[in-house]
Amino acid sequence: MDFGLYLYGIFPEVIPEQFALEGMDKQPVHSALIEGFSFLYSVAKQEKYLASRRNLICHEKVLEELMNEGFRTLLPLRFGMVVKTWETITEQLTKPYQDKLKDLFAKLAGRREVSVKIFWDGNSELQALLSVNQELKQRRDAMSGKNLSMEEVIDIGQMIEQGLSLRKQEVIQAFRNELNSLALEVVENDPMTEGMIYNTAYLIPWDAEAEFSDRVEAIDQKFADRLRIRYNNLTAPYTFAQLV
Incomplete structure (x- = not known):
């Protein structure tokens, strides 16, 4: 049973699908372009994720593997973020905070x-x-x-x-x-x-x-x-x- 989308982080560039990353619940990790921002996600098999050491390491590992591949500028999302649809992200994050997101990416570029x-x-x-x-x-x-x-x-x-x-x-x-x-x-x-x-x-x-x-x-x-x-x-x- 699927409970929505588990989110890992936001990137200012498109993330190619060639990177075979394994995320939470051993689900493949994908990238979706929303309002000009790339969201890293996998299908959520749980409604709520326990903040266990194993789960926390999995969340961090997905982001660190992409950083090692050269995608160094990112905004990490807090552990356990699950949304039902992309409309939620659009309404609550990308539209109201678009300028702040861009400012943060500018601040973190090369750092x-x-x-x-x-x-x-x-x-x-x-x-x-x-x-x-x-x-x-x-x-x-x-x-x-x-x-x-x-x-x-x-x-x-x-x-x-x-x-x-x-x-x-x-x-x-x-x-x-x-x-x-x-x-x-x-x-x-x-x-x-x-x-x-x-x-x-x-x-x-x-x-x-x-x-x-x-x-x-x-x-x-x-x-x-x-x-x-x-x-x-x-x-x-x-x-x-x-x-x-």
């Missing part, structure tokens, strides 16, 4: 989104903080085994939190100093997990990626085993393709 996520081990950082701040270590050790007042607990906790915050900002500033100058736009997002201390997307010229990657590698070597860096150099530009 790519890359992202950097930084993780550290909070316990290791605490031990490192105490090793370089003997006064703080002695004060914390002196409280061991004692019945502390709430004020004392809050006081030592604030001192430790401030120390860790300074160490965190030192790391973050190193990334800002090295990477931001290569980017046309930078968006710092909220960390997604407790161990993540920095989560940032960059819009860079397509041919600047090699230098960007080298700088990430140099920062990684500078901090040795202190950090775990997740660098994504090929991703659909979700961060910089917002209509509103």
Whole structure:
């Protein structure tokens, strides 16, 4: 049973049918030209799609495969978008937002989104903080085994939190100093997990990626085993393709 059309993204050019892409539910992926925009889609076999890891990867893979084939300018659509007919797209998207869509394509032409996520081990950082701040270590050790007042607990906790915050900002500033100058736009997002201390997307010229990657590698070597860096150099530009 078919439930409509599952949409992946929008391109400013016609996508040839020669690319044998497999989409959601293992359905073949096609392209449809609507109001001058090419929509990538497959037949939807479900009314609503679960945001499972498998489904999310499938959605992303379709877009990334086309990017690897040279179709680098695109507006990715959010996961799970299913429409009954193309008239819905015409009425709710291409007609009312035609100029904004064109502006976004102009903005993204020749550019790519890359992202950097930084993780550290909070316990290791605490031990490192105490090793370089003997006064703080002695004060914390002196409280061991004692019945502390709430004020004392809050006081030592604030001192430790401030120390860790300074160490965190030192790391973050190193990334800002090295990477931001290569980017046309930078968006710092909220960390997604407790161990993540920095989560940032960059819009860079397509041919600047090699230098960007080298700088990430140099920062990684500078901090040795202190950090775990997740660098994504090929991703659909979700961060910089917002209509509103």
